[in-house]
Amino acid sequence: MQKIIFPNESVSLSRRRFVKGLVAGGAVMGLGVGPSASAMVVPRTGQNTLSGSTFDLTYSPVKVNFTGNERFAMAINGSVPAPTLRFKEGADLILNVTNHLAEDTSIHWHGLILPSAQDGVPGISTGFNGIKPGTTFQYRFPAIQNGTYWYHSHSGFQEQMGAYGAIVIEPKAGYPYSFDREHVVVLSDWSDEKPEDVYTKLKKLPHYYNFRERTVGESLAQLKAQGLNAFLADRGMWNDMRMSDRDISDVTGYTYTFLMNGVTPADGWMGLFQCGEKVLLRFINAAAMTFFDVRIPGLKMTVVAADGQYVEPVSVDEFRIGVAETYDVIVEPSSEQAYSVFAQAIDRSGYARGTLTPHPEMTASVPEMDAAPILGHGDMGMDMRGMDHSGHDMGSMDHSGHNMRGMHHSSHHMVHMDHARHQIGCRNRMPMGSGPAGFGSKQAVVHAETEYGPHIDMRADAANYRLDDPGIGLRNNGRHVLTYAELFNLYKTHDPREPEREINLHLTGNMSRYMWSINGIKFADAEPLHLKYGERVRINLLNDTMMNHPIHLHGMWSDLETGDPDHIPRKHTVIVQPGAKISYLVSADAMGGWAYHCHLLYHMPGMFRKVVVS
């Protein structure tokens, strides 16, 4: 097989190959598995699709080769990603999952509303303890929703080894928009390393995979540009906190090859269209650890659904997709040319890419990656009053301090905004009274006693709602980047009740010891979170770390409070930005045990709760 050389990169040859992947790298589909089977290739058009209402899915080890090295993937039906499952809303589904691996496995149907026993989380879902080697487990549940979702193993770190695939549920009542063609776009990250080894390396040296650390030269350049006082003020904070402003992703392109529909960047996934067609793209972030920033240079994308649920259409140039999120967008390529579908990793250590093209032989140029982002003080949830912000990426920060009672929609906030294109404010009302549905919490930030100790390295004392902040690395980039503040449910709010109570959960950790927890308590030591059946609660998530965390509640929707109580969007996974807070409402309408966790695979063991609805 051919190896490729990319002369313009400053990283070493071996790393270059990991990031870009191998030409014609991929996984075999549908072949029998044996030790002698050689790794074969995902076609550039991506994984295949299974349709119907009964599905037979089989886990087995399959040889893959994404980097020039053969590795075993934990594949479902012989491919990475697993086949796309396509069925109709209202279908009574039967999914037979057979385990031909040497260890226990499982499948979780991410974002699907179903009985706890069918949710597929060993030890959490009612009565489910995983699928033993050599056995078949039958999932049965009705499809009561429609949209774009996905499925993946919920056992150990298997997801990192290829155990994920897309789900498309066709609506019973037709689509609220029109399109002529559709493509599923599954984004993921592949490592030749065993996930257990990755985790152990992070425990030994948490910055193991970060090759964008601050250098002496950069510090001297900053000193020269800012002068001594500003330099010391900035560096003093980071040095006192012993944190790195370059700490964007724990695991990077140093070990990852980023895949689009299982195709390496060297090959590039290919999706066809005919000029003048409306093309629906169903983006799914099935990565273990990687957020992607997605754009298609030359095309506007109209976001029509988030996490499978329809939203009021919003036209953007770019969107950030957190791990486990999905976005459906419509593009309308009107000229006879190819377009790059470009998904750069949040830390810019690599990208997944594909091509939308009217002819297979037509190619598009691949854009340069943006500069690697650098965290600012605001990303640490620090009070910025009285500080010199010069030179910082403070574009969308709210500096108003501790008392954030509903401030995120106030005119005060808008004074500090320079994102005039974010059309909020006109419809978002200033909340009066005590935190009504749709507007978030009025409660003051209080850090629990359990948040103090060697397991916690940071507490955000001035954490704000930052719904209109596109996030680190995307602020003021000249493109219209989707923000949560622009997400409104296409339909009326499903459950318009006011929340009866609020639950405050702080996302906590110590990066330098690679420990993760919620409210300072890791899963192993935590009591389950109890919800009363039928109650409507508000969950306030506050991020006391410097990383984005995608938080996923199983079994029930996270009704994200974006400022309009009548059109609250429903999500299954919500990004909590570093040093920020965010609120959503939950209707506890699903009995049983549910998983609730950060979807970054290596944060998940600690940053996890069992939720019990009874």
Place this chain on the structure above:
Amino acid sequence: MQCIKIWVAIALATAFSGAQAMTEDDPFVSQVIIDQLETRSAEGSNPLVLEADAWFGYDLHKLWLKADVEKVGSEIEESEFQALYSRAIDPYWDLQIGWRHNTKPQPSRDWLALGFKGLAPYWIETDAALFIGKNNQVNARLTFEHEMLFTQQLVLIPELSMNLFSKQDAAAEVGSGLSDMSFGLRLGYEIKREFAPYVGVNWTKKFGGTADHARAAEEKVSDTQFVAGIRAWF
């Protein structure tokens, strides 16, 4: 109690190495760190110096072993070992308590070790320990290290360390007060995270009574040596 837990875990992990359930957020982990394995330029035989650590355990509780060996020719001139229980007491600091044993130089000495190891503000790796030995001899040892990145792989490490003693110990050839100090500059190239060859200089000086002993034994009181070696971990 925690100490017992760790010993049991070590025994179990040794017996079933590699078989831990990895969904556990805090698995048993071990690391061997060869901080310096180097040869130093000297008159006569070039000494070979090893400074290495190993730890076993969990996020907040570890068994920590330290070794410091200097060999000149075929002679071991210095050898020191420490076995410590290491407990996290702060986001960046571990309290380390245990036993230190010097076999060389003779006579051998045993010490109760009590130290703080961690990361001070401004990213200064610090190891500050008190050792309490026979006849209430107290040895204070401070070590500071900092990484300066010229590139992501080219790293300069300045290191400063010093020993102080509460009283003199003629048999061990140390005087009271500040006894010795060393300052090193090592420029390494991380071929990968786990492996970096380096070159550098190391300056050492003895003070007070310790210097007097050195003079009496016709040893150098102060020395500047070029060093070349490797840093590695696994």
